[in-house]
Amino acid sequence: MKKKWLPYILVSPYILHFIVFVAFPVLFSLVLTFHEWNIISPMKFNGFGNYIKMFNDRMFWKSLINTFKFLIIHIPLQIIFSLALAEFLNQNIKFKGFFRAAFFLPVIVSGVVVTILWQQLFGFDSGLFNRILVSIGLSKVGWLLDPSIAMGSIALMATWKNVGLYVILFLVGLQTVPPHYYEAASIEGATHWQKFRNITLPMINPTIFMVVILSTIGGFSLFIEPYIMTGGGPLSSTLSSVLYIYKQAFQYFHMGYSVTLGFFFAILILGVVVIQKKYIEQGED
Amino acid sequence: MKKKILIYTLLIIASLTFLYPFYWMIVASLAPESEIGNLTFLPSSFSWNSYTQMFSKIPIGKAFMNSIITATLTTAGVITFCSMVGYALAKMEFKGRQAIFYIIIFTMTLPFQITLIPNYITMVKLGLVDTYAALIIPFMLNAFAILMFRQAFMTIPQALIDAARIDGCSEMRIIFQVLFPNIIPTIVTVGILSFMNSWNEVLWPLIVIRDESMMTMPQMVTLFSVGGRSESQLGVKLAAAVVLALPIMIAYGFFQKYFIQSMASSGIKE
Numbered sequence: 001m002k003k004k005w006l007p008y009i010l011v012s013p014y015i016l017h018f019i020v021f022v023a024f025p026v027l028f029s030l031v032l033t034f035h036e037w038n039i040i041s042p043m044k045f046n047g048f049g050n051y052i053k054m055f056n057d058r059m060f061w062k063s064l065i066n067t068f069k070f071l072i073i074h075i076p077l078q079i080i081f082s083l084a085l086a087e088f089l090n091q092n093i094k095f096k097g098f099f100r101a102a103f104f105l106p107v108i109v110s111g112v113v114v115t116i117l118w119q120q121l122f123g124f125d126s127g128l129f130n131r132i133l134v135s136i137g138l139s140k141v142g143w144l145l146d147p148s149i150a151m152g153s154i155a156l157m158a159t160w161k162n163v164g165l166y167v168i169l170f171l172v173g174l175q176t177v178p179p180h181y182y183e184a185a186s187i188e189g190a191t192h193w194q195k196f197r198n199i200t201l202p203m204i205n206p207t208i209f210m211v212v213i214l215s216t217i218g219g220f221s222l223f224i225e226p227y228i229m230t231g232g233g234p235l236s237s238t239l240s241s242v243l244y245i246y247k248q249a250f251q252y253f254h255m256g257y258s259v260t261l262g263f264f265f266a267i268l269i270l271g272v273v274v275i276q277k278k279y280i281e282q283g284e285d
Numbered sequence: 286m287k288k289k290i291l292i293y294t295l296l297i298i299a300s301l302t303f304l305y306p307f308y309w310m311i312v313a314s315l316a317p318e319s320e321i322g323n324l325t326f327l328p329s330s331f332s333w334n335s336y337t338q339m340f341s342k343i344p345i346g347k348a349f350m351n352s353i354i355t356a357t358l359t360t361a362g363v364i365t366f367c368s369m370v371g372y373a374l375a376k377m378e379f380k381g382r383q384a385i386f387y388i389i390i391f392t393m394t395l396p397f398q399i400t401l402i403p404n405y406i407t408m409v410k411l412g413l414v415d416t417y418a419a420l421i422i423p424f425m426l427n428a429f430a431i432l433m434f435r436q437a438f439m440t441i442p443q444a445l446i447d448a449a450r451i452d453g454c455s456e457m458r459i460i461f462q463v464l465f466p467n468i469i470p471t472i473v474t475v476g477i478l479s480f481m482n483s484w485n486e487v488l489w490p491l492i493v494i495r496d497e498s499m500m501t502m503p504q505m506v507t508l509f510s511v512g513g514r515s516e517s518q519l520g521v522k523l524a525a526a527v528v529l530a531l532p533i534m535i536a537y538g539f540f541q542k543y544f545i546q547s548m549a550s551s552g553i554k555e
Contacts, residue, residue, distance in 0.1 A: 006456055010373035011385055013366045017426040022392055025403030032403070039409060085299055088292050101541050102300035105307065108537050108544055110485040112503045113530040116510055116522060117306045120313075126322040128309075164303070168549045192288075220396065224487050228510050242398060242488075249402050250492065259402045266399035273394070 033260040038253040050260035060261060062236055063244040064268075066151055070240065071219040073155035078215050079208060082163045086170035087196070100171075104164035111161065115228045118157040119144070122229075144230055147237035154225050154238055162218065166211050173207030174200065209280040213273060220269045241265050307530070314523040321519050335520030342521055345528060347498055348505040355420045355501055356483040362425035363479040364472060370426070371434025372460050376446060393428040405492050419493040420501065424483060429551055430475045437471035438464065474547040477540060484533055502529045 033050050035043040054060055085103060089096055106114055121128045122143035130140040143153040181199050190198070222240040226232055232239035232247075245265065249258035313321045314335050316328030339345055373379070374386060404423060413419040441464060449463045465472065487503040494500050500508070506525045537544050 004379075007373040007377040007379035007382070010369040010377070010456070014370045014385070014389075014426050014431065017366075018388060018392065020407065021404055021423050022395065022400060025400040025407065026395075028406070029399060029403045039406065085296075088296055091289075091292055093292065093296065099296050099300055100545065102303050104541075104545055104548075105303055105534070105537070107548060108481060108533055109307075109530050110487070110503050110533070112485075112487055112507050112510075113310075113526045116506070116526045117310055119510075120309075120519070120523075121306065128325075160303070165548055168545055172549065217396075221398070224507065228507055231511065245398065245402070246488075246492075249405070255402060255406065262398045262402055266396040269396040269398065270394070 029259045029263050032256050033263055035256045036254075037256045039255050043256070046256075050257050053257060054260055054264060059236065059239070060241075060244060063239045063241045064265075066237065066239055067220060067222060067241045069151050070155050070158075070222055071216060073152050074158055074219055075212055075215050077155065077159040078162060078166060079211055081159060082166035082211065083170050083204075083208075085163065086167045086174055087200070089167065089171060090174045100164075100167070103167050106161045107164040111224045112228065114157065114161050115225050118153075118160075119229050122153055145234060147233075147235040150230060150234060150238045154222075154229065157225065158219070158222070162215065166215075169211060170204065170207055173204040177203045206280070209276070213276050216272060216276065217269070220265075220272075307534075310523055310530070311527055314520060314527045316520070318518070318520045321523070335518075335524040338518065339521045339524045339528075342518070343505060343509055343525065344497060345502075345505065345525060348500050348502050349528065351417075351420075351499060352484055352502040354417060356480045358417070358421050359424045359483040360476050360479040362421065363427065363430050364476060366426050367430035367475065368434045368438075368460060368465075368472075370431045371436075372438050372464070374431070374435045375438035376441075376443070389428045389431055401488075401492070408493050414493055415496040415499045417499075420483075420490060423489070424479070424486075427479075430479065433471055433475055433550075434468070437468040441467055473540070473543050474550065477536075477543050478547045478551060480536075481533060481544075 032043075034045060034047060036046045036049065037043045089099060093099070124130060124140060124142060124145055127143070129143060133140060142149060144150050177200060181203075182195055185195050185199060221242055223242040223246065226238040226240055226243050227246075230238045232243055241261070242265075245258050245261045248254045248261060309324070312327065313324050315331045315333070316324055317330060317332055317334065320328045370385075374382060408414050408419045413422075445463065445467075446459055449459045454463060485503060486501075487507055490501045490504040491507065494504060497505075506522075506529050509525060510522055
């Protein structure tokens with residue numbers, strides 16, 4: 001009799017946690033999307049008011065465009081840099097462990113630290129990047145001051161932070177390529193580039209897609225970097241969607257509206273990831 | 286040969302790109318304030334000035350303790366509860382096991398953006414704002430850790446468990462005393478990930494902690510950086526960043542392989 005209950009006791013913390021922190025909030029947020037609420041006074045039903053407001057909220061659409069802009073710059077950079085470094089490390093190199101550990105360092109360090117560091121690198125007057133540009137006779141760049149550049153700067157920083165992780169994933173992928181493929185190609189007289197293009201790339205396609213999905217999910221949660229560096233500016237050019245949702249909730253106390261944005265945004269994320277996964281499955285056939 | 290030299294050169298440049306900013310941060314935090322702006326390699330002299338300033342300006346000691354408490358208890362919670370769930374899923378037959386397994390997979394794909402604000406509301410309604418409980422409880426169970434434990438327990442031969450049962454061990458003792466020594470790599474992997482994630486988490490503390498004496502390190506450093514209080518005090522900001530980064534960097538120095546494996550396996554899982 002005791003035995004029968006035991007598994008349920010063991011899984012009960014998870015069930016409780018799931019109900020409180022997943023099932024309830026999802027259902028509750030669905031209810032909240034039809035209400036106006038500042039968390040203190042009672043909830044007020046307002047029908048589709050939040051949804052109508054969302055579709056007319058220029059700032060929200062701008063934050064979505066900003067987020068996609070980030071992804072479009074970040075993902076290709078991420079793949080190119082991490083694949084290149086992984087390919088170099090895969091060449092029978094000495095001190096491989098050291099290089100790998102160095103690349104990985106920013107991955108384990110808090111995003112807050114990384115952001116503070118890059119804020120200095122991007123500094124207009126005495127930042128390292130502008131000092132280098134000036135010393136080779138170019139003019140200074142407003143890395144975080146120019147609205148057309150700021151999001152790109154943040155995407156560059158995010159790439160630097162995560163490259164180490166994807167180098168490891170690509171190294172795992174590269175090791176699945178059977179060495180005799182390369183040997184055969186060498187006998188045929190293939191150049192290094194030809195080998196990379198015709199053997200490596202097709203073989204590590206699954207890893208590339210995994211990196212795309214992971215950095216998409218990561219990019220959709222962009223928050224602390226603009227929060228610290230720019231506060232979403234200049235001219236809202238780095239206002240990410242999560243930052244906007246945060247501001248709606250904790251600067252303006254529009255809980256109902258903020259939850260509506262979060263709900264819509266989460267569905268959008270799921271949609272994008274599902275499309276990406278579908279595309280991969282097709283590619284694998 | 287030429288190709289090798291080229292590759293080494295590129296790899297060295299790349300590693301400098303990753304290491305130099307951290308080197309700069311540490312050296313600059315020890316440099317006189319007036320020199321930080323133009324510092325490239327070494328200042329003319331070293332001083333602890335930024336650190337003494339930091340201790341007088343921000344309650345960094347309290348924040349550090351809060352982060353240690355939060356990260357340690359979160360990690361202990363994850364290892365205790367997720368191993369229990371993982372064990373039940375791996376080694377026990379019961380109705381609803383499949384359903385729970387699918388729920389776990391489902392929660393892995395659910396974007397956190399949907400639960401973020403409602404969870405804050407829950408914290409408000411439960412009166413948990415500005416408590417350790419708010420920082421710890423939501424992170425005590427997660428799908429990844431449960432799946433890791435499940436996988437680890439599945440590789441353990443049933444005979445070991447049966448033998449322990451015949452000896453009269455309770456199921457809890459079987460998990461924590463008999464089986465734990467056999468799955469140490471998994472415990473270390475899950476432990477490192479939980480501790481690191483908890484230590485570095487910043488969005489959630491920003492939401493549920495308002496009281497300065499309850500703030501965690503990343504939150505404290507963030508608010509100091511954006512609050513305008515640090516405008517003329519780059520040294521203090523960098524010193525605070527060093528204090529935030531150093532514990533994880535030191536742990537990384539010791540358990541580098543485990544860190545890389547943990548992160549890579551969590552990446553591959555998703």
